[in-house]
Amino acid sequence: MRSFLVAGVLATxxxxxxxxxxxxxxxxxxxxxxxxxxNHAHSIATTARDLNGNRLPLFISLEDPLGDRPTLPWGVxxxxxxxxxxxxxxxxxxxxxxxxxxxxxVALAALNLCLIYLVxxxxxxxxxxxxxxxxxxxxxxxxxILSRLALDYVLPLPxxxxxxxxxxxxxxxxxxxxxxxTGLVLGLGCFSYVSSWLMMPAxxxxxxxxxVRQSRRDLLMPLVTGFVLPLLLLVPWVMFHxxxxxxxxxxxxxxxxxxxxxxALLAGDGVAxxxxxxxxxxxxxxxxxxxxxxxxxxxxxxxxxxGVWPIGVAVLMAIGVIRVLRRLGEPWVTVVxxxxxxxxxPAALKGEPFAIQRAISLLPFGVLLAVEGLAGAARGTAALRxxxxxxxxxxxxxxAGFVRHYFDGYRPQAARALDPTAFPETARVLxxxxxxxxxxxxAITAPLYDVSAxxxxxxxxxxxxxxxxxxxxxxxxxxELRETPRGTLAVVETATFTPSDRWTxxxxxxxxxxxxxxxxxxxx
Numbered sequence: 474m475r476s477f478l479v480a481g482v483l484a485t486x487x488x489x490x491x492x493x494x495x496x497x498x499x500x501x502x503x504x505x506x507x508x509x510x511x512n513h514a515h516s517i518a519t520t521a522r523d524l525n526g527n528r529l530p531l532f533i534s535l536e537d538p539l540g541d542r543p544t545l546p547w548g549v550x551x552x553x554x555x556x557x558x559x560x561x562x563x564x565x566x567x568x569x570x571x572x573x574x575x576x577x578x579v580a581l582a583a584l585n586l587c588l589i590y591l592v593x594x595x596x597x598x599x600x601x602x603x604x605x606x607x608x609x610x611x612x613x614x615x616x617x618i619l620s621r622l623a624l625d626y627v628l629p630l631p632x633x634x635x636x637x638x639x640x641x642x643x644x645x646x647x648x649x650x651x652x653x654x655t656g657l658v659l660g661l662g663c664f665s666y667v668s669s670w671l672m673m674p675a676x677x678x679x680x681x682x683x684x685v686r687q688s689r690r691d692l693l694m695p696l697v698t699g700f701v702l703p704l705l706l707l708v709p710w711v712m713f714h715x716x717x718x719x720x721x722x723x724x725x726x727x728x729x730x731x732x733x734x735x736x737a738l739l740a741g742d743g744v745a746x747x748x749x750x751x752x753x754x755x756x757x758x759x760x761x762x763x764x765x766x767x768x769x770x771x772x773x774x775x776x777x778x779x780g781v782w783p784i785g786v787a788v789l790m791a792i793g794v795i796r797v798l799r800r801l802g803e804p805w806v807t808v809v810x811x812x813x814x815x816x817x818x819p820a821a822l823k824g825e826p827f828a829i830q831r832a833i834s835l836l837p838f839g840v841l842l843a844v845e846g847l848a849g850a851a852r853g854t855a856a857l858r859x860x861x862x863x864x865x866x867x868x869x870x871x872x873a874g875f876v877r878h879y880f881d882g883y884r885p886q887a888a889r890a891l892d893p894t895a896f897p898e899t900a901r902v903l904x905x906x907x908x909x910x911x912x913x914x915x916a917i918t919a920p921l922y923d924v925s926a927x928x929x930x931x932x933x934x935x936x937x938x939x940x941x942x943x944x945x946x947x948x949x950x951x952x953e954l955r956e957t958p959r960g961t962l963a964v965v966e967t968a969t970f971t972p973s974d975r976w977t978x979x980x981x982x983x984x985x986x987x988x989x990x991x992x993x994x995x996x997x
Contacts, residue, residue, distance in 0.1 A: 481590065484604070485583050488611050491876070492579045492620055497572030499884050500621065501985045502892035504773065506552070507623040508926035509535045511574045514560035515933060523557075531664075531710045532717060533557050540925030541917075541946040547723035548716060555665050556625040569934045574623040581627060582620035586611055588634035589837055593844055595641040596805055602844055605865075609789075609840045612872045615781045615829045616836055618774055618879070626774075626830040629669045632662030633834050636676050637808070637841075643683055643692070644804055652692035655680055656699020663704065667725060668819035672834060673700075675815050683804055725823060750824045757826035758817035758835060761787065769827040772890035776875065776883040781829050781836070783871040786843050788864035792857070793846030806845065813838035885986040894921050895984030899964055899991045900931035902980045906962055906993070907940055913960040919946035921966070921991075951976060954996070961996040 503511075513523045513533050522528050524537050535550040536542060559577035567573045586607045594603035610616055619626045639655035659673045659680070677700050684692045711717065757763060765787045768775030775781075782790075797806045816838060820831035829835065850861035888895070903915065917924055925946060932940045947953045949965055951973055957963075967981060970992050977997055981989040 481587075481604075484607065484611075485587065488586055489579065489583050491611075492582050492617060493576065495880060496575050496579065496621060497570060499880055499887075500891055501884055501888040502895065502897060503571065503927060503930065504622050504624055504891045505923060506535070507571075507574065508923060508930040510552070510557050510560055510623055510625075511564075511569065512537065512926055512929050512933070514557045514574070515564055515569055517557065518561040518564040530554070531706055532714070535926075537925060537929060539941045539944070540929060541919040543919070545724075548720045550724060551717050551721055553625055553628070553664055553666055553669075555628050556623070560623060569930070575621060578620050578623060578627060581631060582616065585616070585620075585627075585630050585634060585837075588631060588638065589840060592634055592637045592641060592837075593841070595638055595645070597844075597848065599848075602848060605847055606840055606844045609782075609786065609843055609868075610836065612868050613782055613786075613836055613840070614776070614779050614872070614875050615768060615774065617876075618776075619830060619833070624830075625666050626833055628665035629662060629672065629833055630837060632658055632665055632669070632673070633676070633812075634837055636662070636680075637812075637837070640680060640683060640808055641805070643680070643687065647684070647687055647689045647692055649692060649695045652684065652695040653699040656696040657702065658699075660700040660703035666833075667721065668831060668833075671819050671822070672815070675818070676812070679808055679811060683808065686804060747824065751821045754824050754826040755817050755821035758820065758829075758832050760827075763827050764839075769829060771828065772883070772886045774828070774830050776878055776886075778878055778883075779871065779875045782839065782843075783868050783875070785864040785867040785871065786839070788860060789843035789846035789850075790839060791846065792849050792853075792861070793842035793844070796845050796849040797842065809838055809841045809845070813842060888985040892927070894924065894966075894990050895982065895986070895988070896921070896924060896927045896991070897931065898982030898984060899993060900928060900935075902982055902993050903928075903962060903964070904931070904935050904937055904940070906979060906995075907937065907943075910960055910962075910995075912940070912943065913962055914957060915940060915944040916947055916954055916957060916961060916963040917944060918949040918963075918965050920949060921964075924964075951994075957996055959996050963994045963996065965992050965994065966990065967992045 513535070516522060516524045517529070523530055523533050525534055527534070531554060532551045533554060535552060556578075559581075560574045563573050563577050589610050590603045590607040593606035594600060597603070616627070635658045636655060639651060639658060642651045643655060656677070659677050662673045663669050677696070680696055681693060684690070684696060763769060763780065765780035765782060765784045767777055768780045770777070794810075797810045800806045801810065812834065816835040817832040820826070820828055823831065825831055847861060850857045907913065907915065917928060919925070928944065929941055932938055949969060951963065951965065951971070954961065954963060962979070963976065967989050975997055976994040979993040979995050981992050983989055
């Protein structure tokens with residue numbers, strides 16, 4: 474027992490070291506919402522209020538009173554709380570930086586490895602299979618990539634895995650207390666990510682079915698009570714913010730290439746086409762090329778050189794699926810299979826194919842299917858055991874190649890996907906010039922990629938929060954700045970910049986991906 478404990482601790486430390494390596498500079502740039510999350514978290518960590526003055530809010534509005542405030546089609550943007558509060562906790566212990574805001578998500582990745590170990594051990598009573606489950610999740614490229622971003626994509630995983638542990642307990646030793654805890658886990662999980670409002674109730678339905686099958690109807694009330702209790706927090710929140718539910722629904726239906734089923738139903742037309750697109754999106758998540766070869770087209774969540782899992786997992790998963798289909802009457806294998814099948818539903822309803830961040834629960838259920846394959850191979854023929862061993866042997870080799878590429882060739886690709894404006898380099902120039910030239914006024918082109926959030930982040934990180942009050946945002950047309958005083962610094966897009974004798978070029982900062990997207994000017 475002690476040797477397994479020591480091995481587990483060492484494996485967790487190794488995973489933390491690997492997942493946390495060069496966290497501050499890879500990814501090179503802040504992602505779409507990382508700066509937003511960090512700014513509100515910094516405000517909560519220092520004042521117990523978000524940037525809009527809400528004290529310890531249940532949901533966070535991403536508006537910034539000193540930032541660019543565009544009129545969005547869906548109104549106000551709201552985000553779920555856990556990611557912001559995790560970052561806020563980290564910022565109470567360390568100053569604002571890219572590495573610090575991403576560190577809590579790496580810690581969550583380590584927690585996921587421990588939880589899937591416990592889930593597997595609880596069901597199989599095999600430390601070898603439990604260790605294999607932890608290793609397979611650790612070697613999952615999608616888990617690695619998404620856990621290194623200060624975004625809420627991975628936040629449902631601890632709740633999903635904790636629920637799975639509770640389900641094994643209900644199957645083994647059903648009690649009212651376990652049923653109540655199971656419901657609480659799912660209710661709290663609803664606040665982790667927008668897709669959880671669909672997935673956690675789905676897991677509740679699975680739990681209800683398990684309890685009914687166990688002929689323990691006395692556990693139904695504790696389960697439902699546990700689920701409902703955290704949701705009661707919504708009642709006062711929605712009373713004071715009645716616009717929020719509509720804002721969230723509209724936000725996740727806006728700007729998509731395909732029309733979602735939800736938006737089609739709300740509009741009352743185009744339902745057939747939306748359903749067709751939803752079915753197409755759903756099946757995309759079981760495309761072997763997506764799962765084991767490319768991982769999708771978005772460089773935000775995939776290097777393009779490896780799948781969601783290494784290709785060796787395909788062999789183990791295939792064995793596991795065959796075993797599960799033969800044993801669908803057994804409660805545990807049914808839970809795993811149904812969980813795997815349901816995982817792409819949020820992405821499908823949104824009409825978004827090949828986006829693993831939208832179907833994040835594929836990861837633990839897929840790993841458990843692979844573990845079932847391992848268990849089957851161990852009891853199978855000698856040829857099957859050899860195939861499984863060869864598949865396992867390829868995993869660390871392929872993952873090592875993925876990691877090398879991630880920190881090398883993929884880094885500039887991800888930088889472009891995360892921030893095509895390469896704003897960190899521009900922010901450094903602005904801060905240097907602002908200090909050296911007597912704190913002049915600043916004017917930044919507003920229609921850039923979340924530019925005001927990134928500017929707040931870097932101004933605070935460099936100890937120059939006062940620069941925010943001296944900053945205005947404009948549409949990129951320098952004629953709009955005719956009345957600005959001499960010495961004003963302006964940021965414009967290089968591609969659309971028209972030279973003017975009133976403005977002198979200060980710098981065109983080079984990006985990680987080898988371009989100069991922005992130009993810094995000084996008013997003469």
